[in-house]
Amino acid sequence: MNQPIVMSDMERRELLWKRIHRVLPFLSLGLLLALWVYVSQGENARFPSPGATWDRFLLIMRHPIKGLTIFGHVWASLQRVCIALICAWLFGIAFGILTGWYRKSDSLLTPLFTAFRSVPPLAWIPLITIWFGLGEFPKILLVFIGSIPAIVVNTHAGMRFVQKIYLDVGTMFNANARQKLFKIAIPSALDAIFAGIRTSTSAAWMVVLAAEMLGGKSGVGFLIIRGMDSLDMPLVLLSMIFIGLVGALLAIITQLTELLLCPWTRKQSN
Amino acid sequence: MPMDAKTVKLSLRHICQSYVVGNAVRDAVVDVSLDVFDNEFLVILGPGQCGKSVLLNIVGGLERPIDGGVFLDACRIEGSDPRIAMVFQKLALMPWKTVLDNVAFGPQIAGTDKAVWRAEAQKYIDLVGLQGFEKSYPFELSGGMKQRVGIARAYTGNPEILLMDEPFGQLDAQTRYAMEDEIQRIWQQEKRTVLFVTNNIEEAVYLGDRIVLLSNGPAHIKEIYEIGLPRPRHMTDPDFLAIRKKIADNMDLAI
Ligand SMILES: Nc1ncnc2c1ncn2[C@@H]1O[C@H](COP(=O)(O)OP(=O)(O)OP(=O)(O)O)[C@@H](O)[C@H]1O
Ligand SMILES: [Mg+2]
Numbered sequence: 001m002n003q004p005i006v007m008s009d010m011e012r013r014e015l016l017w018k019r020i021h022r023v024l025p026f027l028s029l030g031l032l033l034a035l036w037v038y039v040s041q042g043e044n045a046r047f048p049s050p051g052a053t054w055d056r057f058l059l060i061m062r063h064p065i066k067g068l069t070i071f072g073h074v075w076a077s078l079q080r081v082c083i084a085l086i087c088a089w090l091f092g093i094a095f096g097i098l099t100g101w102y103r104k105s106d107s108l109l110t111p112l113f114t115a116f117r118s119v120p121p122l123a124w125i126p127l128i129t130i131w132f133g134l135g136e137f138p139k140i141l142l143v144f145i146g147s148i149p150a151i152v153v154n155t156h157a158g159m160r161f162v163q164k165i166y167l168d169v170g171t172m173f174n175a176n177a178r179q180k181l182f183k184i185a186i187p188s189a190l191d192a193i194f195a196g197i198r199t200s201t202s203a204a205w206m207v208v209l210a211a212e213m214l215g216g217k218s219g220v221g222f223l224i225i226r227g228m229d230s231l232d233m234p235l236v237l238l239s240m241i242f243i244g245l246v247g248a249l250l251a252i253i254t255q256l257t258e259l260l261l262c263p264w265t266r267k268q269s270n
Numbered sequence: 271m272p273m274d275a276k277t278v279k280l281s282l283r284h285i286c287q288s289y290v291v292g293n294a295v296r297d298a299v300v301d302v303s304l305d306v307f308d309n310e311f312l313v314i315l316g317p318g319q320c321g322k323s324v325l326l327n328i329v330g331g332l333e334r335p336i337d338g339g340v341f342l343d344a345c346r347i348e349g350s351d352p353r354i355a356m357v358f359q360k361l362a363l364m365p366w367k368t369v370l371d372n373v374a375f376g377p378q379i380a381g382t383d384k385a386v387w388r389a390e391a392q393k394y395i396d397l398v399g400l401q402g403f404e405k406s407y408p409f410e411l412s413g414g415m416k417q418r419v420g421i422a423r424a425y426t427g428n429p430e431i432l433l434m435d436e437p438f439g440q441l442d443a444q445t446r447y448a449m450e451d452e453i454q455r456i457w458q459q460e461k462r463t464v465l466f467v468t469n470n471i472e473e474a475v476y477l478g479d480r481i482v483l484l485s486n487g488p489a490h491i492k493e494i495y496e497i498g499l500p501r502p503r504h505m506t507d508p509d510f511l512a513i514r515k516k517i518a519d520n521m522d523l524a525i
Pocket of ligand 1: 289290291298316317318319320321322323324325359436469487
């Protein structure tokens with residue numbers, strides 16, 4: 001500390017760039033805010049201003065829509081996503097392990113799954129609505145359908161391409177088939193499985209909005225449609241902001257969970 | 271050790287291996303017969319891609335030869351045998367396991383009590399000089415340390431034969447020299463019968479009691495050298511250099 005730090009030009013430039021990189025995100029956020037203020041100015045602006053959006057937020061907190069504040073609606077959507085995701089993960093991981101690990105079930109089941117997967121989840125809406133109406137179950141089912149492909153595909157790939165050398169280590173120590181599956185193949189596929197969990201989570205968050213737009217009394221998807229129907233642009237924008245925030249939050253949570261449960265994957269993220 | 275004190279520990283008899291590649295049959299190992307003595311450090315030296323790994327995998331039970339057999343204590347063995355362990359060419363440490371769990375993998379699979387495998391693994395972690403790294407993951411270790419884990423893993427479970435497939439092939443020169451000394455220290459402390467595969471003549475002469483020189487692929491035995499030099503050896507010793515030259519002149523160039 002007493003000694004003056006001598007830096008070469010290059011080091012100094014590097015330090016400068018490091019500082020600039022730290023500031024850049026705030027700069028771009030600031031620019032976005034400025035743009036927002038700018039486009040929402042004037043008498044007949046087609047975009048609600050930050051102030052109007054904030055007021056709408058306070059309003060919905062005081063006068064809930066269909067008995068729910070914005071947080072209530074977010075929570076309603078999240079509940080659907082959670083139920084659907086847990087089912088999708090349980091089923092999808094089991095299915096992926098089955099088809100990725102056992103050749104016979106791969107040949108038998110993977111074509112069926114590929115056929116199912118090539119239909120985008122939203123194409124199921126008419127059938128599901130006709131069969132199950134507009135209640136809670138069809139929404140969850142739709143989210144389930146939307147999140148299943150990512151988790152199955154990733155788990156399948158992870159299990160299909162377990163490195164032979166790890167299995168050789170198992171053979172060397174006389175591991176039986178069960179041990180090879182549970183002690184070697186599944187752990188080695190964990191990072192692929194987590195990639196599936198991450199992708200399926202964002203897919204679920206997307207599909208739940210579509211499901212809620214069909215009808216119902218709760219959820220951010222419902223809220224955004226309600227805003228559109230009543231030309232309540234601040235409400236639309238408010239919903240959009242919350243959708244973005246929750247989406248980002250979900251991504252961060254899954255990432256952190258992965259780091260916590262599989263600390264060795266830090267290698268890739270560094 | 272006088273000649274007659276040697277007992278044969280492991281025998282390979284007429285080992286042949288070939289693979290179907292496209293619609294041709296390609297030989298990888300041709301009629302390799304070999305006796306390995308108890309507690310001997312035997313080096314198998316051969317050019318790249320000649321079939322060294324194939325031969326070692328057959329001894330380790332990872333592949334089945336199309337002809338010939340492997341005999342341990344004069345009894346034929348089929349498949350992998352708990353008395354034989356391997357240090358793999360490509361490390362093969364499991365990235366999701368800590369050093370301790372990697373080293374203890376064998377006894378864990380065998381269903382040994384936790385207290386027993388812990389002590390066993392700790393003994394060999396100490397032997398290879400990795401105390402303090404038990405909870406580290408492989409990605410946190412240097413190349414030399416990773417290979418130490420591989421060596422400790424092979425030792426736990428207390429095998430009688432250790433197979434080492436170019437264990438130092440991927441290390442930088444400096445670490446490699448250090449590890450060559452380490453493996454001698456470890457082996458002298460915990461004597462086992464070692465089959466050590468390498469394509470490096472210097473390493474072979476530095477480590478081996480005997481050197482089995484393989485031809486270019488398909489591999490067959492060209493010659494077996496008895497290295498009488500006392501340990502520790504020095505790579506600049508005239509006797510060392512003479513043996514080195516003799517073998518080098520006889521060794522095929524890798525294609
Ligand atoms: N399962 C297999 N199928 C077909 N060919 C194989 C198979 N395993 C090995 N080979 C072939 O046998 C030959 C010998 O391979 P091997 O891995 O034993 O060489 P090596 O001497 O260990 O080489 P290196 O020094 O690079 O480790 C190679 O040409 C390889 O392509
Ligand atoms: Mg090899």
